[in-house]
Amino acid sequence: MARATASSAMADIDRPLLCAPPFPGADAVMLGRPVSGGSTRVSDDLDACVAAMRSARVGGTFWAAQPSLDPDRTIVLRPSSDDALRAMLAQAADEGVSDRIMLWLPEGQGAGAVSAPVIQDPCDPWHVLGHATGLWVDGESDIRDLAHVALVPVRRFDHGANPILETAQDEAVRYALQQRLITQIAYTEPFDGLPSDALSTIALLSHWRTLIDANRSIAGAFGFAHWKKAAVEPLLWGGSEPVRFLSPSRTALDAIPPDRAIAIWKARVPDDFLDAVEARSGAVHEVEDGFIRSAGLGANCVPPLSIVADRIGVHFDPSGPSELENILQRGGFTPEMLARAERLRVLIVETGISKYDVGGEAMERPGGARRHILVTGQVEDDRSVLFGGGAVAGNFDLLRRARAQEPDAYIIYKPHPDVEAGHRKGRVAEADALAYADQVEREAPISALLDMVDGVHVLTSLAGFEALLRGRQVTTHGVPFYAGWGLTTDLGDVPVRRSAQRDVNEMVAAVLMLYPRYLDPVTSLPCPPEVLVRRLVGGARRENRVIVSLRRLQGLVRQNLSRMRIWT
Numbered sequence: 001m002a003r004a005t006a007s008s009a010m011a012d013i014d015r016p017l018l019c020a021p022p023f024p025g026a027d028a029v030m031l032g033r034p035v036s037g038g039s040t041r042v043s044d045d046l047d048a049c050v051a052a053m054r055s056a057r058v059g060g061t062f063w064a065a066q067p068s069l070d071p072d073r074t075i076v077l078r079p080s081s082d083d084a085l086r087a088m089l090a091q092a093a094d095e096g097v098s099d100r101i102m103l104w105l106p107e108g109q110g111a112g113a114v115s116a117p118v119i120q121d122p123c124d125p126w127h128v129l130g131h132a133t134g135l136w137v138d139g140e141s142d143i144r145d146l147a148h149v150a151l152v153p154v155r156r157f158d159h160g161a162n163p164i165l166e167t168a169q170d171e172a173v174r175y176a177l178q179q180r181l182i183t184q185i186a187y188t189e190p191f192d193g194l195p196s197d198a199l200s201t202i203a204l205l206s207h208w209r210t211l212i213d214a215n216r217s218i219a220g221a222f223g224f225a226h227w228k229k230a231a232v233e234p235l236l237w238g239g240s241e242p243v244r245f246l247s248p249s250r251t252a253l254d255a256i257p258p259d260r261a262i263a264i265w266k267a268r269v270p271d272d273f274l275d276a277v278e279a280r281s282g283a284v285h286e287v288e289d290g291f292i293r294s295a296g297l298g299a300n301c302v303p304p305l306s307i308v309a310d311r312i313g314v315h316f317d318p319s320g321p322s323e324l325e326n327i328l329q330r331g332g333f334t335p336e337m338l339a340r341a342e343r344l345r346v347l348i349v350e351t352g353i354s355k356y357d358v359g360g361e362a363m364e365r366p367g368g369a370r371r372h373i374l375v376t377g378q379v380e381d382d383r384s385v386l387f388g389g390g391a392v393a394g395n396f397d398l399l400r401r402a403r404a405q406e407p408d409a410y411i412i413y414k415p416h417p418d419v420e421a422g423h424r425k426g427r428v429a430e431a432d433a434l435a436y437a438d439q440v441e442r443e444a445p446i447s448a449l450l451d452m453v454d455g456v457h458v459l460t461s462l463a464g465f466e467a468l469l470r471g472r473q474v475t476t477h478g479v480p481f482y483a484g485w486g487l488t489t490d491l492g493d494v495p496v497r498r499s500a501q502r503d504v505n506e507m508v509a510a511v512l513m514l515y516p517r518y519l520d521p522v523t524s525l526p527c528p529p530e531v532l533v534r535r536l537v538g539g540a541r542r543e544n545r546v547i548v549s550l551r552r553l554q555g556l557v558r559q560n561l562s563r564m565r566i567w568t
Helices: 045-056 082-095 125-129 142-149 171-183 198-215 226-236 250-254 271-279 323-330 335-351 383-388 395-405 446-452 463-469 504-514 529-537 545-563
Strands: 032-034 075-078 101-105 118-120 134-137 154-156 164-166 185-187 218-222 261-264 284-289 306-310 372-376 410-414 455-458 473-476 517-519
Touching: 045 142, 045 171, 045 198, 075 082, 082 101, 125 142, 134 142, 142 154, 142 171, 171 185, 185 198, 218 226, 218 250, 226 284, 226 306, 226 517, 250 271, 306 323, 323 504, 335 463, 335 504, 335 529, 372 395, 372 446, 372 463, 395 410, 395 455, 410 446, 446 463, 455 463, 463 473, 463 504, 517 529
Parallel strands: 075 101, 075 134, 101 118, 134 154, 218 261, 261 284, 372 410, 372 455, 455 473
Antiparallel strands: 032 185, 154 164, 284 306, 306 517
């Protein structure tokens, strides 16, 4: 059989092979644009790019549907015309393999009276090529190039000629890939519009593929407030169909096939619905706010720019494992990942980013030479407190316990911002707080306080993790997700499952890089944490200002009523 030669190599490039998924809510993104010229030499970077694409399974419409495939039909025919289809079917009959073929047709192309199974675009090319032992094509196409990247043998049916066998090692094939991936494409980073390269683009697509694949099984999302949906949808999108936000009813839940998953914000659904969720066999993705959330409060209806979606448990419930706990227990962080974690940690500390805030100016130490301790209040009916608070009976009890542990320290108590805003339970009267604290601090950003103090006492607050980023001593009275890994003094009942010892950069890699999902408020694209940190520092917001203003006003009314002891 004839083999490909350099004369069959690809000509001018009219589209990139590395394409961005059409995330809901985001404008169309062009990661690369064709450019003329370029070197004819096969670059040393080609092998690295091809290996990275193959490992990440990116290129083409990798986000699209993954149809069911017959395990016995592994010769994939990809004709672009009726003539090509007839030639391929005749070849299959001549070789006696008609019972092993399947058709993969472009969108809108008919197959006629063909007995072989047929799938049609749009679909994930890597899903199909991973099933194939051979691909038959005519002419140039993305699918042909991706088959070479995937190491699937290709046979070309061009202009009625005998089929030409191509392999990834052929000079013509390598030259065509070189043109499509490197020499005739100028890449652009989508978040800031800066020049990029093929390997960086592949890394970003790999990040997006991992996210999309994790969401493919989700058939319904329950408990999501209207003002959250636009921010959450790109982070729960499974590629081939819109996210279905549903009311938490038994009818809607029963309509979800048992082999499909649901996403749920459990704090926003009734108890009887939760009971029905627990009784079903399908997987559950429990969604909560991420750890770098927004420049504003969730209680004020500021949508989250970061979420977690845990398929095992939830990170703040120590009674069972979670994906985060498993990541920390398993370890295996690469040197490259830890170096990136160190850079991210430094960026967060230097910019003063916390869950809800951007940092302020440095603070003086009001207690002079005394040891300074920060005690952080929490929302007392928050699920993290209910699950991980142990025997501590609220914020006042936490203050009392902290003073018992730190009898000579200058203790600063910072109430939780949602409680201060008047929306949530947990208020401690100032006179009561000052029975154990030296100061009640309501205004200063948490990051500025963490920079100033020597240590922190927490129940389950994320402030304890933020303190670890700054090298502060942390005492946990409950069981937060960061307790039990050798970085904190733990007074709560930490589960024995947490037996690994982790350093702070390993914690950053797990907690901020591998576990959550982030949304860029400017492009509406899922993004790495570094992008969101830069956006928040730069003042980017994503909120409905009318709703936020109304919620703030509502909170002020509740605060005043509470202080008058009319509101309880």
